[in-house]
Amino acid sequence: MAKESSFDVVSTVDMQEVDNAFQQAKKEIAQRYDLKDSGAEISLDKANQTITVAAPSDFVAGQVIDVIGSKLVKRGIDLAAVKWGDAQAAAGQSVRRVASVVDGIDKDTASKINKDIKATKLKVKVQIEGDKLRVSSASRDTLQEVISFLKGQDYGQPLQYVNYR
Incomplete structure (x- = not known):
């Protein structure tokens, strides 16, 4: 036999690559003219494997998510591994979106x-x-x-x- x-x-999912993509996205958001002073913020929680985007509007949140997505793809992370939740109302008129990294x-x-x-x-x-x-x-x-x-x-x-x- x-x-x-x-x-x-x-x-x-290689969380180090996700962290690298997050750092690159954070840098691009700080430098891009349309996102620089928009008040958009992103944060990464490695322990819970979540990415949080806080933005003044849905449109800006979508722009930030696109930036994060492009950086993840360049780092070899499949976008299907990142599940974005629905927009949640935050303080004032801002919105918050949380993504979990599927592992x-x-x-x-x-x-x-x-x-x-x-x-x-x-x-x-x-x-x-x-x-x-x-x-x-x-x-x-x-x-x-x-x-x-x-x-x-x-x-x-x-x-x-x-x-x-």
Whole structure:
């Protein structure tokens, strides 16, 4: 019997890269003529993995979010990993928007991925291990098919395929 091969499906974000993008965005907001004196502020909470934007209006908040998004993309962070909440009214007429950085695959998404892989009828075993999935099979070609299938799906967060052996 051939040795089983496997890989892990994970969803991770490098918080150091998020911090670097945040610092670049903060610098650009301080220098850009249309945002310089607008009163817009951004903050990053590494522990809770959240980005907070406080701005005097919805329009300015949208501009700041666009700046942050462009810096994240340049740093190689998929924008699907950042979930922006709705605008909340803050002091005066200002608005606040909070984004959470998605790290790990939650149980609902993991079970949906598991169900979709089983629906392909490929001969693989899928195990949910905390915030990742381990997919194993005797055939490496089958594992490659699973990876290409998952790349074609949208689960609302970026997926990486690691520990391929």
